Amino acid sequence: MGSGLALPFALAIILIGLLSIAFRLEKTAYRWASITLAIIVLIPRSARAQTIALRRFVEVSVGIIVALVVVALWPEHQPSAVKSPGE
Numbered sequence: 874m875g876s877g878l879a880l881p882f883a884l885a886i887i888l889i890g891l892l893s894i895a896f897r898l899e900k901t902a903y904r905w906a907s908i909t910l911a912i913i914v915l916i917p918r919s920a921r922a923q924t925i926a927l928r929r930f931v932e933v934s935v936g937i938i939v940a941l942v943v944v945a946l947w948p949e950h951q952p953s954a955v956k957s958p959g960e
Contacts, residue, residue, distance in 0.1 A: 878914070885910055
């Protein structure tokens with residue numbers, strides 16, 4: 874990471890932390906947001922901005938489709954109802 878990017882990156886991580894506290898999010902949300910920031914900011918890209926945006930749109934769309942398919946095919950486990958002693 875270049876020295877010119879370290880301070881803005883650190884400030885962004887702090888801002889994400891403050892927003893997580895303000896919105897009372899779980900610690901895992903803060904972790905995922907920080908990882909996402911690192912992936913977006915720290916990976917160098919040599920393509921045009923439009924190409925990067927299109928690729929990111931396709932990647933996110935594929936991720937959403939895969940998540941919807943998994944949710945549709947993987948039934949949610951429902952806890953069984955607790956019966957009272959009189960039943």
